[in-house]
Amino acid sequence: MRVERIAVLGAGNAGHAAAADLTLAGYDVNLFEVPELERNIEPILERGGIEIQGAAREGFARVKLATTNIKDAVRNVDLIMITVPSSYHAAFAEICAPYLEDGQIVVLNPGHTGGALEFAKKIGDLGIRRDVKIAETMTLTYVCRIVGPAKVKVFHVHKKLLFAAFPAKDTGEAHEAFRELYPNTIAAKNVMETGLTNTGAILHPAGMVMNAGWIERTKGDFLFYVDGITPSVARVAEAVDSERMKIMGAFGLRAVSFPELYFEGGYTPVRASTTFEALQSTVADRQLRAPSFLTHRYVDEYVKCGLIPMAEIGDLVGVNTPTIKALIHLSCTMNNVNYWAEGRTLERMGVPRVGISSLNDWLETGHY
Amino acid sequence: MRVERIAVLGAGNAGHAAAADLTLAGYDVNLFEVPELERNIEPILERGGIEIQGAAREGFARVKLATTNIKDAVRNVDLIMITVPSSYHAAFAEICAPYLEDGQIVVLNPGHTGGALEFAKKIGDLGIRRDVKIAETMTLTYVCRIVGPAKVKVFHVHKKLLFAAFPAKDTGEAHEAFRELYPNTIAAKNVMETGLTNTGAILHPAGMVMNAGWIERTKGDFLFYVDGITPSVARVAEAVDSERMKIMGAFGLRAVSFPELYFEGGYTPVRASTTFEALQSTVADRQLRAPSFLTHRYVDEYVKCGLIPMAEIGDLVGVNTPTIKALIHLSCTMNNVNYWAEGRTLERMGVPRVGISSLNDWLETGHY
Numbered sequence: 001m002r003v004e005r006i007a008v009l010g011a012g013n014a015g016h017a018a019a020a021d022l023t024l025a026g027y028d029v030n031l032f033e034v035p036e037l038e039r040n041i042e043p044i045l046e047r048g049g050i051e052i053q054g055a056a057r058e059g060f061a062r063v064k065l066a067t068t069n070i071k072d073a074v075r076n077v078d079l080i081m082i083t084v085p086s087s088y089h090a091a092f093a094e095i096c097a098p099y100l101e102d103g104q105i106v107v108l109n110p111g112h113t114g115g116a117l118e119f120a121k122k123i124g125d126l127g128i129r130r131d132v133k134i135a136e137t138m139t140l141t142y143v144c145r146i147v148g149p150a151k152v153k154v155f156h157v158h159k160k161l162l163f164a165a166f167p168a169k170d171t172g173e174a175h176e177a178f179r180e181l182y183p184n185t186i187a188a189k190n191v192m193e194t195g196l197t198n199t200g201a202i203l204h205p206a207g208m209v210m211n212a213g214w215i216e217r218t219k220g221d222f223l224f225y226v227d228g229i230t231p232s233v234a235r236v237a238e239a240v241d242s243e244r245m246k247i248m249g250a251f252g253l254r255a256v257s258f259p260e261l262y263f264e265g266g267y268t269p270v271r272a273s274t275t276f277e278a279l280q281s282t283v284a285d286r287q288l289r290a291p292s293f294l295t296h297r298y299v300d301e302y303v304k305c306g307l308i309p310m311a312e313i314g315d316l317v318g319v320n321t322p323t324i325k326a327l328i329h330l331s332c333t334m335n336n337v338n339y340w341a342e343g344r345t346l347e348r349m350g351v352p353r354v355g356i357s358s359l360n361d362w363l364e365t366g367h368y
Numbered sequence: 369m370r371v372e373r374i375a376v377l378g379a380g381n382a383g384h385a386a387a388a389d390l391t392l393a394g395y396d397v398n399l400f401e402v403p404e405l406e407r408n409i410e411p412i413l414e415r416g417g418i419e420i421q422g423a424a425r426e427g428f429a430r431v432k433l434a435t436t437n438i439k440d441a442v443r444n445v446d447l448i449m450i451t452v453p454s455s456y457h458a459a460f461a462e463i464c465a466p467y468l469e470d471g472q473i474v475v476l477n478p479g480h481t482g483g484a485l486e487f488a489k490k491i492g493d494l495g496i497r498r499d500v501k502i503a504e505t506m507t508l509t510y511v512c513r514i515v516g517p518a519k520v521k522v523f524h525v526h527k528k529l530l531f532a533a534f535p536a537k538d539t540g541e542a543h544e545a546f547r548e549l550y551p552n553t554i555a556a557k558n559v560m561e562t563g564l565t566n567t568g569a570i571l572h573p574a575g576m577v578m579n580a581g582w583i584e585r586t587k588g589d590f591l592f593y594v595d596g597i598t599p600s601v602a603r604v605a606e607a608v609d610s611e612r613m614k615i616m617g618a619f620g621l622r623a624v625s626f627p628e629l630y631f632e633g634g635y636t637p638v639r640a641s642t643t644f645e646a647l648q649s650t651v652a653d654r655q656l657r658a659p660s661f662l663t664h665r666y667v668d669e670y671v672k673c674g675l676i677p678m679a680e681i682g683d684l685v686g687v688n689t690p691t692i693k694a695l696i697h698l699s700c701t702m703n704n705v706n707y708w709a710e711g712r713t714l715e716r717m718g719v720p721r722v723g724i725s726s727l728n729d730w731l732e733t734g735h736y
Contacts, residue, residue, distance in 0.1 A: 210702070213575070214582035216598035217590070230584035232662050232702035239701045294600050323701055326694035333607045333691055334578070334600035 001105075001177050005077040007032060009092055010084035011040040011066070016152035017142040018083050018109070020052035022181060023061035030065040032073035034095070041066040043149035054154035055284075056142060071099050079105045079177055083140070085297045086112035086305035087342070093122035102131040105174050107163075111136020112301070113195040113309040114349040116166040121350035135165035135174040138194040139265075141182060143284045156284030157184075159266035162197055164188040167366035189253060190363035196248045196313075199265070201306025202258050202275075203229065204298040205327045206236040212294055212334055220290035224298075225279045228290055234276035239323035241275065244310055250317040250356060295335050303331045308343030316346060317356055369471075371545050373445040375400060377460055378452035379408040379434070384520035385510040386451050386477070388420035390549060391429035398433040400441035402463070409434040411517035422522035423652075424510060439467050447473045447545055450487075451508070453665045454480035454673035455710070461490035470499040473542050475531075479504020480669070481563040481677040482717040484534040489718035503533035503542040506562040507633075509550060511652045524652030525552075527634035530565055532556040535734035557621060558731040564616045564681075567633070569674025570626050570643075571597065572666040573695045574604040580662055580702055588658035592666075593647050596658055602644035607691035609643065612678055618685040618724060663703050671699045676711030684714060685724055 004027065008019045011033035019031040033040045044050055049062040067073050074080055074096055082092050089108060100106070100123075108115040116136040123134070143156040163178055165171040168190035175187045188194045207224060208215065210233045214222065222228055229237065237258065245255035256264070259278040263271045267285065272278035279285070291298050307324045314321040332339050346353065351362075358368040372395065376387045379401035387399040401408045412418055417430040435441050442448055442464055450460050457476060468474070468491075476483040484504040491502070511524040531546055533539040536558035543555045556562045575592060576583065578601045582590065590596055597605065605626070613623035624632070627646040631639045635653065640646035647653070659666050675692045682689040700707050714721065726736040 207581070209578060210698070211579070211581040213579040213596045213598045213601045216600050217595050222585070227585050228581045230581045232584050233581045235704060236698060236701050322697050326697045329690050329694045330578070330604060330698070333604050336603060 001078065001173065003078045003177050003180050004028060006030070006181070007074045007077040007080045009073065009080060009082045009096065011037070011044070012084065013144050013146050013152065014083035014109070014140055014142055016050055016146055017052065017056060017144040017154050018081060019063045020050040020061035020152060021056040021142070021154070023063050024052070024057040024059055025181070027181070028064045030067065030073045030077060031063050032070055033068055035068040038068050041068070047150040049150065051151040052154065054144070055156050056154040070095050074099045074101070074104070076101070077104065079107065079181070081107045081109050083109050085301045086110065086115050087297070087301045089115050089119050089305070090122050090348070093119045094126065097123050097126050097128045100128060100130045100132050105133045105135065105177050107174070107178055108136040109141055110139045111191065111194060112139075112305040113198045113201060114191075114305065114344040115195070116164070116191045117195070117349035117351065118344055120166050121348065124350070133165050133170040133174040135163060135171065135178065136191060136194055137185065138162040138188070138197040139199055155287070156266060159184050160264045161185045162188040162194045164191045164194045166191045166363070168364045192251050192363055193248070193253045195309070196244055196253065197256070197261065198306045199258060199261055201302045201310065202241045202244065203237050204302040205307055205331055206233055206240060208291070208294060208296070208299045209327055209330045209334065210236060211290065215290055215292070215294055219292040222290050223286065224288055224290040225282055225285040229276065229279040231276045234274065234279065236323060238275045240327065243314065243319065243321045243324050246319045247310060247314050247317060250319050251360065295337065299331050299335060300339075303328055303339045304343040308339060308345065309349060312344070312346045313351065316351065316353065317359070369446065369541065369545050371446045371548050372396060374398070374549070375442045375445040375448045377441065377448060377450045377464065379405070379412070380452065381512050381514050381520065382451035382477070382508055382510055384418055384514055385420065385424060385512040385522050386449060387431045388418040388429035388520060389424040389510070389522070391431050392420070392425035392427055393549070395549070396432045398435065398441045398445065399431050400438055401436055403436040406436050409436070415518040417518065419519040420522065422512070423524050424522040438463050442467045442469070442472070444469070445472065447475065447549070449475045449477050451477050453669045454478065454483050455665070455669045457483050457487050457673070458490050458716070461487045462494065465491050465494050465496045468496060468498045468500050473501045473503065473545050475542070475546055476504040477509055478507045479559065479562060480507075480673040481566045481569060482673065482712040483563070484532070484559045485563075485717035485719065486712055488534050489716065492718070501533050501538040501542040503531060503539065503546065504559060504562055505553065506530040506556070506565040507567055523655065524634060527552050528632045529553045530556040530562045532559045532562045534559045534731070536732045560619050560731055561616070561621045563677070564612055564621065565624070565629065566674045567626060567629055569670045569678065570609045570612065571605050572670040573675055573699055574601055574608060576659070576662060576664070576667045577695055577698045577702065578604060579658065583658055583660070583662055587660040590658050591654065592656055592658040593650055593653040597644065597647040599644045602642065602647065604691060604695075606643045608675075608695065611682065611687065611689045611692050614687045615678060615682050615685060618687050619728065663705065667699050667703060668707075671696055671707045672711040676707060676713065677717060680712070680714045681719065684719065684721060685727070
């Protein structure tokens with residue numbers, strides 16, 4: 001399938017970058033934002049497009065359409081790319097489900113842990129039966145920030161991005177379409193491989209919980225990755241990484257450690273031997289400041305769509321996740337939020353409580 | 369029993385304050401330090417005493433003896449007060465056990481959680497059978513710091529300090545002696561009441577784990593209590609407090625919340641309604657800076673002799689302690705130390721694995 005028309009759903013940092021970069025690449029791009037966040041697209045409507053600078057394509061991109069009308073956004077497009085925080089995937093499934101068309105490919109960029117699963121489950125629960133392929137990337141393509149009205153800066157474009165569909169028998173066709181947009185993506189075995197390669201979940205909750213006082217007292221007046229991830233914080237991130245890798249092992253998947261992922265993704269110029277070293281030598285992230293508040297998506301998103309599904313899947317396949325669970329518990333307590341209530345539990349992802357070989361069948365075919 | 373001669377074991381901040389204050393109160397005080405830390409008493413030997421200023425007695429105190437010889441220190445004294453970090457209680461039990469004399473009273477000041485139990489267990493394991501009473505205070509009498517050679521500043525003297533012996537049938541006699549020294553102490557029901565009223569354990573591990581990056585990056589360049597205990601950090605401390613109070617409830621003990629304890633102890637001028645408010649209005653602690661490193665006793669001591677015994681006792685009496693366990697786990701991980709290996713487990717405290725009514729009998733009589 002040849003992709004010509006794309007809908008980008010979500011007009012935050014990533015939506016700006018994707019819409020502009022893909023427009024400059026020659027695609028017709030519709031950019032959608034929910035009506036409640038119409039302010040995100042107003043500057044684009046005023047300027048008639050998006051200015052993009054940095055590590056992706058550069059220039060002024062006249063996106064075809066910027067709208068809060070989901071029906072207009074997804075009509076007749078070949079590929080729908082959802083760039084919202086993963087904690088909104090279920091909400092976006094509800095928003096676009098009625099308008100999906102046979103033959104469309106939906107890509108959650110990123111899916112984080114269990115994105116395609118939760119999306120597929122939600123579509124199914126709504127009774128939508130269309131011939132769509134649902135896929136995800138392991139993390140976001142662009143490290144970027146909106147730096148002015150309709151103006152986005154891309155610090156880095158992820159290299160070697162894992163991609164998979166659910167069920168995995170659809171990965172080939174979906175990937176063929178997606179890698180036209182991003183040649184640097186690689187097909188993973190299934191969404192457990194993409195989902196369990198959630199680098200943000202390794203880093204962000206540990207960094208937030210273990211700098212909670214600093215963030216709250218100074219409103220985040222320090223560099224999150226370079227200052228906040230000290231050797232001790234990095235050790236906790238490494239313990240999360242180790243638990244994550246053990247879960248991948250239980251699925252028979254090859255697990256790549258965080259420093260290696262950061263090198264492969266182009267975040268560090270050389271292979272670092274520890275997570276601390278990797279963060280110290282990071283190129284893309286080094287300018288990024290800490291969030292100014294603790295209920296930021298660095299906790300909210302990565303707990304709900306990273307640590308919680310990892311803990312749940314770990315329990316299912318018999319892998320202990322004490323560090324992951326400790327961080328979930330302290331995140332809930334410090335923010336006074338019950339993240340479990342909205343997190344990606346097995347139930348929400350539709351993961352059947354069956355043995356590992358049936359689970360692998362299910363990931364491949366959607367049945368077991 | 370009338371106390372005339374006292375041995376203070378440990379010549380750190382608290383040992384300096386206790387030795388000086390009690391000398392000025394008219395007692396004969398021997399101050400002991402372990403040979404490895406002889407530097408702690410050298411300035412005292414040079415100056416012939418200790419200068420004390422602040423909230424306790426003030427003046428220059430000519431202590432009777434400052435020594436690294438334990439035999440000389442404890443010979444013929446009426447009361448032995450141990451002022452070392454509670455993680456060294458077992459070591460000090462070994463040091464002084466051979467020289468204990470019938471009729472002596474040993475007071476761990478503070479005992480933190482399970483101090484008297486661990487001390488008694490160690491003495492018993494060593495086969496020492498003397499008629500000594502072993503007691504503890506819930507927290508340290510003095511908030512103080514050494515501010516120069518043989519010079520200590522007392523910021524605050526704790527009011528309404530709980531005191532108990534193990535077994536509790538000895539509390540009356542031990543307390544009669546101890547309150548000569550400190551009229552502000554109150555007899556508790558048993559060492560579970562003193563031990564579970566460990567305010568430092570409520571505050572310090574939460575404050576350290578949740579400011580780990582800040583401490584490590586700046587070497588503790590902020591005020592620990594006033595800056596570091598932000599509302600979110602205080603919420604985690606409150607969750608620890610709540611778990612601690614539930615354990616006390618299981619023993620039928622009246623639990624007093626942290627803000628109330630801080631008011632009763634004279635740390636805040638008025639009753640605060642939350643832990644955050646209590647810390648913001650603290651008088652005694654407000655000048656105290658954060659530790660400059662993470663393996664500081666704020667983690668080491670309060671995990672080993674606070675959170676670990678609380679978690680163990682909680683499990684024994686059927687009270688969940690998820691916040692306490694999360695902080696223990698992250699402390700171990702960030703510091704790369706297995707605190708369980710040296711922490712006060714049930715085994716180390718000699719706590720029998722029996723039901724609550726037998727446990728209460730044992731706390732009272734030493735038998736069940």
